[in-house]
Amino acid sequence: MKRSDETDRKATVGKRAAEFLVDSSDLLDTVKRTVEQHYRVVAEPNSDHAMHYLDTFDWRLYRSSWILYATHNKSGQKLVLETREGGMLQSIVVAELPLFAQDLPAGRLHEAIGDLIEPRRLLAHAHMRVGEQTLRVLNADEKTVVRLVLQTRALRTSARENTDTLLPAVVRVVPVKGYVEEHHMLSAFLENEFGLSAVPQCAFVSAMQSAGLTPGGYKSKVTISLRPQMRADDAVRAIHQSLLDIILANADGVRHNLDPEFLHDFRVAIRATRSALRQIKGVFPDNEAKHFSNEFKWLGAATGSVRDLDVFLLKMEAFRAELPTDMRNDLGPLEKYLHVHHDKEHHHLVDTLDSRRYRALMDDWSTFLGNPAPVETGTCHGAAQPVVELASDRIWRTYRRVWRRARKIDEETPAEALHALRIECKKLRYLLEFFSSLYPRDEMRALIQPLKQLQTTLGNFNDREVQQLNLRRIANEMYQERLASADSLLAMGRLMDHLQQEQLEELKRIHTRFATFSQPDNREQYRRTFKRSVEEAH
Amino acid sequence: MRVLAAYNIKGGTGKTATAVNLAYLSAYYGARTLVWDLDPQGAATFYFRMPERRGGGKRHIRGKQDLDSLIRGTDFEMLDLLRASFAYRNLDQTLAETRKPLERFAKLIRPLTKDYDYLIFDCPPGINLVSESIFFASEALLVPTIPTTLSVRCLDLLTEHLERNGPQSLRVLPFFSMVDLRKSLHKTICNAAPGKGVRFLKTRIPYASVVEQMGVRRAPVSVFAARSAVDYAYRALWDEIQIELDAPAATRAGQDLQRQTQAPGS
Ligand SMILES: Nc1ncnc2c1ncn2[C@@H]1O[C@H](COP(=O)(O)OP(=O)(O)OP(=O)(O)O)[C@@H](O)[C@H]1O
Ligand SMILES: [Mg+2]
Numbered sequence: 155m156k157r158s159d160e161t162d163r164k165a166t167v168g169k170r171a172a173e174f175l176v177d178s179s180d181l182l183d184t185v186k187r188t189v190e191q192h193y194r195v196v197a198e199p200n201s202d203h204a205m206h207y208l209d210t211f212d213w214r215l216y217r218s219s220w221i222l223y224a225t226h227n228k229s230g231q232k233l234v235l236e237t238r239e240g241g242m243l244q245s246i247v248v249a250e251l252p253l254f255a256q257d258l259p260a261g262r263l264h265e266a267i268g269d270l271i272e273p274r275r276l277l278a279h280a281h282m283r284v285g286e287q288t289l290r291v292l293n294a295d296e297k298t299v300v301r302l303v304l305q306t307r308a309l310r311t312s313a314r315e316n317t318d319t320l321l322p323a324v325v326r327v328v329p330v331k332g333y334v335e336e337h338h339m340l341s342a343f344l345e346n347e348f349g350l351s352a353v354p355q356c357a358f359v360s361a362m363q364s365a366g367l368t369p370g371g372y373k374s375k376v377t378i379s380l381r382p383q384m385r386a387d388d389a390v391r392a393i394h395q396s397l398l399d400i401i402l403a404n405a406d407g408v409r410h411n412l413d414p415e416f417l418h419d420f421r422v423a424i425r426a427t428r429s430a431l432r433q434i435k436g437v438f439p440d441n442e443a444k445h446f447s448n449e450f451k452w453l454g455a456a457t458g459s460v461r462d463l464d465v466f467l468l469k470m471e472a473f474r475a476e477l478p479t480d481m482r483n484d485l486g487p488l489e490k491y492l493h494v495h496h497d498k499e500h501h502h503l504v505d506t507l508d509s510r511r512y513r514a515l516m517d518d519w520s521t522f523l524g525n526p527a528p529v530e531t532g533t534c535h536g537a538a539q540p541v542v543e544l545a546s547d548r549i550w551r552t553y554r555r556v557w558r559r560a561r562k563i564d565e566e567t568p569a570e571a572l573h574a575l576r577i578e579c580k581k582l583r584y585l586l587e588f589f590s591s592l593y594p595r596d597e598m599r600a601l602i603q604p605l606k607q608l609q610t611t612l613g614n615f616n617d618r619e620v621q622q623l624n625l626r627r628i629a630n631e632m633y634q635e636r637l638a639s640a641d642s643l644l645a646m647g648r649l650m651d652h653l654q655q656e657q658l659e660e661l662k663r664i665h666t667r668f669a670t671f672s673q674p675d676n677r678e679q680y681r682r683t684f685k686r687s688v689e690e691a692h
Numbered sequence: 693m694r695v696l697a698a699y700n701i702k703g704g705t706g707k708t709a710t711a712v713n714l715a716y717l718s719a720y721y722g723a724r725t726l727v728w729d730l731d732p733q734g735a736a737t738f739y740f741r742m743p744e745r746r747g748g749g750k751r752h753i754r755g756k757q758d759l760d761s762l763i764r765g766t767d768f769e770m771l772d773l774l775r776a777s778f779a780y781r782n783l784d785q786t787l788a789e790t791r792k793p794l795e796r797f798a799k800l801i802r803p804l805t806k807d808y809d810y811l812i813f814d815c816p817p818g819i820n821l822v823s824e825s826i827f828f829a830s831e832a833l834l835v836p837t838i839p840t841t842l843s844v845r846c847l848d849l850l851t852e853h854l855e856r857n858g859p860q861s862l863r864v865l866p867f868f869s870m871v872d873l874r875k876s877l878h879k880t881i882c883n884a885a886p887g888k889g890v891r892f893l894k895t896r897i898p899y900a901s902v903v904e905q906m907g908v909r910r911a912p913v914s915v916f917a918a919r920s921a922v923d924y925a926y927r928a929l930w931d932e933i934q935i936e937l938d939a940p941a942a943t944r945a946g947q948d949l950q951r952q953t954q955a956p957g958s
Contacts, residue, residue, distance in 0.1 A: 244722065298767040
């Protein structure tokens with residue numbers, strides 16, 4: 155189903171205009187004059203507009219090959235969705251720039267990208283000022299058969315906020331459906347007459363690149379590539395640096411509460427950092443590792459309550475849908491409570507980010523990572539070994555711990571044991587991700603997939619548990635502060651039931667997930683990939 | 693894709709003007725729009741500065757030729773045209789020779805669904821197999837009606853016919869066209885809000901010479917007479933039609949065939 159949607163969507167898109175870069179504005183004038191001499195042309199009036207390149211912080215649109223931008227001039231504002239390789243999907247007049255999926259105009263645009271960006275905010279990654287003139291090339295009936303759009307452009311990106319980058323001018327040859335020959339003719343004319351060559355990709359994207367911004371650049375996971383024979387401490391430093399980059403990249407979005415995903419990525423990177431500090435022993439001096447681990451624990455804890463509230467707020471709509479229609483309004487007080495407390499907790503979080511302790515942590519950690527101190531004595535006994543040995547050893551041991559725990563679960567297993575298993579799985583997952591570049595990509599993918607599914611189920615199980623606890627706590631508070639009517643409390647009670655139901659369903663899934671994870675094939679694969687390396691090393 | 697047809701049994705009431713001007717506005721507001729000119733006279737094709745198709749003009753009706761290959765872009769972004777062919781003078785016959793003529797158009801346009809937000813048929817006058825097939829393919833008929841006794845009678849004929857034979861989902865959206873309120877007859881008829889069981893749309897298209905100029909300018913009125921009374925009228929009409937199409941059944945203008953045909957039985 156998903157697949158055919160995808161092909162349908164792409165099928166709706168026509169051919170992209172040919173685009174040519176023109177280095178000087180003199181040349182642009184010459185192009186214009188020459189075209190006017192050779193063809194019957196109507197020149198539309200010059201127009202100025204601003205374009206804003208919109209995408210989520212993590213470039214979800216760009217990565218799915220969408221280009222979304224808003225243009226505005228004196229007469230109004232338009233939102234345009236194009237594909238990177240194809241043409242335009244929709245161009246639609248809007249009163250205001252959309253911030254979230256729910257602000258997108260209903261219809262095709264919303265269908266195409268609404269779910270994709272949810273729950274992220276659309277940010278303007280770049281702004282372009284464009285001076286534009288359209289030449290319509292006519293046939294004998296004075297009918298437009300191809301359009302030539304001449305643009306001069308200046309760009310500002312989020313990477314360099316206060317300087318305009320002047321870009322080469324662009325000539326776009328925009329086809330009119332059914333007049334293919336004319337389009338070819340004009341494109342060939344420009345190529346032959348002026349030696350212009352077509353721009354291979356969207357001009358906006360190449361423009362951003364030339365202005366120091368890398369579309370698709372941000373990744374929420376460690377993606378560095380390690381060499382197997384690297385010193386272990388260098389490799390682990392690189393992993394930590396890449397996690398620190400993620401933390402720093404998200405801090406602003408967390409501070410301004412742009413959308414809940416900033417905090418989510420921020421927290422995950424903090425947790426992964428701590429996990430690495432505690433899992434990968436023997437590469438850093440023990441006392442320092444311990445200090446930083448403690449500090450990251452503090453930081454992680456400071457983000458917990460906002461995240462819990464985020465999760466509830468994100469679920470409100472689904473919660474409402476679970477209730478009978480006549481009870482849906484009864485969740486109003488809960489939503490209000492969540493918002494009020496979210497504001498308050500977010501304030502605390504901003505205080506944390508402004509604190510001396512936070513700044514010291516970031517500075518010290520960054521300095522620590524930047525200054526390799528190759529001491530191989532004392533607790534750093536493993537610092538100089540090849541990283542692949544360290545990695546295989548850590549992964550193999552952790553895998554065995556997971557395996558031993560998981561083998562024991564059955565219908566009677568108490569929630570605490572599942573919780574402990576979930577934590578072990580997480581450790582294993584981090585290790586696999588940190589070190590995945592050391593092993594064959596296909597093997598890693600095959601190993602991570604079943605683990606990921608098991609984790610998702612365990613995670614969902616745990617989330618429902620936590621949410622029930624939180625909901626109970628909130629209900630009590632609301633009751634004591636007289637913020638909730640009996641109706642509201644009843645509605646919340648139903649949500650408790652619903653969460654419990656969901657939790658039970660996850661529990662049923664855990665066994666099948668575990669069965670896949672523990673298949674002999676999979677175990678054999680772990681053994682082959684990691685244990686052998688461990689043995690070879692000794 | 694929403695499918696609309698500019699239609700009237702009577703000739704010369706402003707069908708083509710409706711199709712061309714509304715299609716232009718639809719595209720102007722950002723919807724991908726296709727006009728299919730079904731009239732062998734090809735007035736809409738002419739307004740968009742294209743020649744009629746000649747020769748072999750009917751293979752696509754039998755499903756032997758891809759519609760998409762026949763479509764051309766107009767002078768306006770987002771607005772495409774499927775040109776008329778002189779061969780459409782025998783369209784009735786062509787259709788009669790196909791297997792399920794009533795479902796023919798609905799089937800033909802299915803592949804276009806993903807490419808367009810709106811398809812607007814510009815129909816020739818008359819009532820025959822072609823129009824029946826268009827009724828089945830369309831969500832609504834846009835019926836420009838001149839406020840004269842004869843025109844209103846034609847509308848009654850249409851609604852009576854549809855009540856008996858029309859597809860239940862089809863909506864009839866009549867509106868007054870070429871209105872000249874200096875004429876007392878026009879005034880009387882407009883104010884009487886006539887028609888059997890049909891409510892007229894509120895917007896009226898005034899009689900104005902700029903519409904006639906479309907033939908000279910070969911463009912929609914909003915292009916060369918922006919901010920004229922007719923431009924405003926067409927914009928209001930397009931807004932009203934869109935609201936009507938989305939309106940819940942109970943508050944709809946036009947004729948609700950579904951309710952009327954079901955009422956006696958239930
Ligand atoms: N609002 C108007 N004011 C003045 N003239 C109009 C108006 N609308 C249409 N006309 C003119 O009336 C004539 C018929 O209009 P049009 O071609 O749109 O009608 P039609 O219903 O499509 O006709 P046909 O039945 O021949 O297809 C044309 O000459 C057109 O210019
Ligand atoms: Mg006509």
